[in-house]
Amino acid sequence: MYSGAISAFGVGVKVAGFKNSKARLLSEGQKEIWRRLDESIEADARYIWVHAASLGEFEQGRPIIEKIRKERPEYKILLTFFSPSGYEVRKNYSGADCVCYLPFDTPGRVRRFIDKVNPEIAIFVKYEFWRNYLHELWRRQIPVYLISAVFRPDQFFFKRRSAWYGYWLKWYTRIFVQDERSRQLLHSIRVDSVDVCGDTRFDRVSDIRAARKPIPLIERFAGTPGKNKVMMAGSSWPEDERIYAEWFDRHPEIKLVIAPHEFDKERLDTLVSLFKNGAVLMSEAQKDEALLDGKQVLVIDCFGLLSSAYAYCNVAYVGGGFGAGLHNINEAAVYDVPVFYGPNNEKFIEAGEMASSGGGIPIASKEDFERMADILFYNDRERETRGRNAGDYIRAKIGATDKIFDIIFPS
Template identity: 45%
Template structure:
């Protein structure tokens, strides 16, 4: 019965995305990217004789999380062919030309026929999924073929269906996993509670990725011209609720500060709304190169995807968006790795790193404009406060690296 409901939900989801694709660009890419997908995969693979390892990522964030494992595996086994798939266009469209993977595809929707056909074509020797994406037909098909399946940086909470009386269908997916590399001991104990013992605490591979990025960030000369040696508040992955607080905050800035806003969604309407809120003090990144007076602007609006992890090197303080949404805050670790204190909204408690950054005084949660102003003033008005929070953020990241090494040592590869 549960399998039938699951299959119906997949078909309903596909129909919904198909409907939205008539007016939503992201949904349109979702559908277009999967058109003739199996013909495309077969043409690309073309019976190549090399062993293949399959890495799947939901979107861009999960890609960055699993990236250290993928790149270490490729470096130590260059003869392997890496097949990489994405569920979301926001991951695929940004990383479709990533040079460490040999083949990059959209993941076909999770039906029994699709899972069987995809695995027939790819024939992976090993499979790696990241964090918390579970697909019933892909997982059961891998198990039936005895293909090892590993979960990288897995994390579990008691509220998830896996640990409820009604969660037998969800638990069946967990039984297909060869090894869970969990972020913390609590996740392992939750697995124990349902009779799953094939786990090891590796930590979170995101720490490895953000730490590595902080050591060799990509330089962006246009940003360097814009900042003009000013202190910078970087708003990463912001949403309208965040921007409604951030723009008024700028009115409290001294002349020593500027703001860079990298919104989570960079569609035309969203960027134009930020520009409208910011007035004539703002400029889009796409227009910055043409400007003859780059330093006169107070706001820089990033109207592309993929720059954020490099932007943090230029920051003094970071605001991380999403904390006023149901899904919660976005990636705090990219900013923390550069030693930036991080401020975010109230919906953060299911993110262990945010909780721990607050405990270490490297992170600050706010509920409204007044709390945002207080947190920013605490950091901006006293160099000692700023330095202490900066050190706390950077040290937190540094003390949590090496998850990738633990994974490789465990697997013996």
């Protein structure tokens, strides 16, 4: 039944591709897998296979990939993605020897893929539970690890009617979880090859801050540090803009930088027209910096700048919490700024912990945002204290990558 459902999903992707651009990218990417593997995989090389569903999971897996590159250069790395939003952004990632989509999880494709790559080790990131891949790796006695995982009581592994899914977890050689609650949940279904190591995203955002490069255009827009005040809205959705836009219309002295989660032309046109005190696209300002003059809002309409752009703000807002799910609040907090985020954050341990520290500011409405924005932008001591709390929280969580690496590769 599972394999039949996966096959049906593949057919559905092809059909959806006639109208949906993401489905089309996935369908076309699936066709390219075997050619890319034929061109890139060396028969006599030793491979570690790392799989990340999308871009966020890639950022969690990246510290492990880069530590393997540095400490175990005898291995080559294959990186796979399931989602176009990960693959299309990172298909040229230089830290891997080959990057491709993950073939759909049907028995024939699974055997063909593993025969071709013949990995010595497989590493899955956070929420990757592909039944046929796990079973085939287990059957061939290839070590397979799950890193930065989080488990919750509402997942199907822990429900009576679907508890048989829990057997899949026994095929992992070891599971590295973020917290003790996850370990206890796994213990309740007799999965005990588990270590509490934390979340590798904290290591990643720390590395990003250390290696960040200046962004002159944003620096010019933001103005003199300490004089002008700026909010950075990262991974913003329309639902998020409905929360904060009106407050900025009433406070033209506070600047706003927005990195929308998606930026097709219609989305960008709507976003620019939303703010009455003037907004400009970064791509346009790069051609003529004078367009920045007199504008309250700068919209970043390209990939790759968000994690460094947070360095220019006094307060951050991370999107997704009023929709499908919260984006990465750690990459903002690492710059010692307080972070707003919406209520759909229960799947993210850091959201609750950062709120408890005082550095995270969960909100449930426009009124919540406006009340706290009035405080943070006009009370320097409150803003700076909450910002330090956010940064201290991040620094206290660093170290998961080394713990995981030392267990996978014991000295």
